[in-house]
Amino acid sequence: MKEKFKIALAQIGCKRADKKENLKKIENFVEKAKNQSADLIVFPELSLTGYVVRDQIYELAETIPGPSTQVIEKIAEKTQTYIVFGMPELSEKTQATIYNTAVLVGPKGYIGKYRKMYLPTHSVFEEKRYFRPGYQAVAFDTEIGKIGLIICYDIFFPEVSRLTRLKGAQLIVCISASPAVRKTFFEILTAARAIENTAFLAYVNLVGIENGLQFWGGSRLIAPNGKVLVKAKYDEEDLVMCDVNYSDIKPIETFVPTLKDLRPELFDALKKSAENI
């Protein structure tokens, strides 16, 4: 496993319900990032289709692996990179049960996926109408380290990131489609999740306007001490890059040893209390 690698945050806007066009854009950004020696390129939540597709989701969802992941796999193989992107995933066992999923592929093909656990269904969000929630936190072993995946609203619930960390993830990738009115929350929570888990956190947000929602971009890589190592522009497409050096974790983990000090017995109490809000 590499101790150090280069991550690219590909902050794109999507053409809604146009997978062909979005796949082209993904390929284009991967190539640009590869030219700057990126090993891992991360795209936003539902970057295959756009975020506000509403009822069209039923036509757009695909199984994983499926036709679109195969295209991404080829891009990853050709460029010898790792790619994370988001798409509506059709369950193999059904005809209309869909997940909001993050997919990780690498130079040797498909690696794994994460199904979003917390689906916002309030304010302007209607995810539970369309998606079934996932039930598993994930962390995948790769040549560039153990990578945990979470999606957008998951970041409001520290247990999702924590689970990925406890599974061994040293880099938590959070793909997102966050509209501008929520910017402050994410700017704080992304740093909090990195600090409390002493892990790197890569946050990649969508840009563009969909159905009146303006996605604010502002993607960033955060170090285990909460420092923003690189940040993309607000509101515009951008591609920024930064090294992830896992040897940076140790000094932080000794200085703020949150994992050493974790108290498992509290989780039982937490569970009981959460059942009765």
Place this chain on the structure above:
Amino acid sequence: MFVLKYLYYSIKNEATTLELKPSVLDLDWAEVASKIKRFIKDYVSKTQAKGIVLGMSGGIDSSTAAALSALAIGGDKVLGLILPEKETYNKKDVEHAKLVAKNFGIKTETVDITPTLENFYNSIPIFDPLDKVCKGNIKARTRMIYIYYYANKLGMLVCGSSDKSETMIGYFTKWGDVAADIHPIMDLYKTQVQKLAKHIGIPDEIIEKPPSPTLWPEQSAEKELGIKYENLDLILYGLEHFMKTEEIASQLRINETLVKQIKQRWLSTEHKRRILLTPKLEYRTIGADFRLPRDY
């Protein structure tokens, strides 16, 4: 005793909702202007429209919407229609509309709609000249027809000028002034539009004059509504934030009946904000469960 007192205050504090003071309506106006401009530009580009047409009354809302449109896509792509009519004609208003157009490089066209209105009045068998609301609505709807003709003919979009205050309480003409393809300032209360207007350089004399839909002579929005916009906006802000009428009234030191009346106006006018109501008969129904993006 001390403990009890402490508990009392902490419970009281938890129960207290937000404080309704004018500063709750403060926003970062540069950021708001930039979001609205992006929204306009994006929609014009997605729809491949040649530009924007809108009615310019010389009032604060249409002046602000026109100026933002010009700032977003360039004044040369914005057409302001000045549509006066005999009964409510006000030289100052026309001058204001022209001033904003000049300042922001917007083209204008002025059409006197009086003859059209008179034809309507004369040809409606049950027309009642004393019913100023029904008559006033003809004016708003006639303007809509003119504006949409230009949009249709020139391949442009219609930009609305309604603000959040009047839209929430239904203080507009259904299918009239509210009829538009985009509504850039509809999420801003009137007093917020005033601040945004100031920020983008709308002349003070337009910002400071009393708002009026000018459906009949001497019509004043605040007189007709029986409340100042400063108070109305805070009441609506409270309702938006799920506050109880009692709490709003107590904080603003106004009669709860007034707050209840405004709440009632808000709730009973949803039919003006949501169109296409039909009984559910089939698999997927227009307006009910066809859920599609608006800007696709």
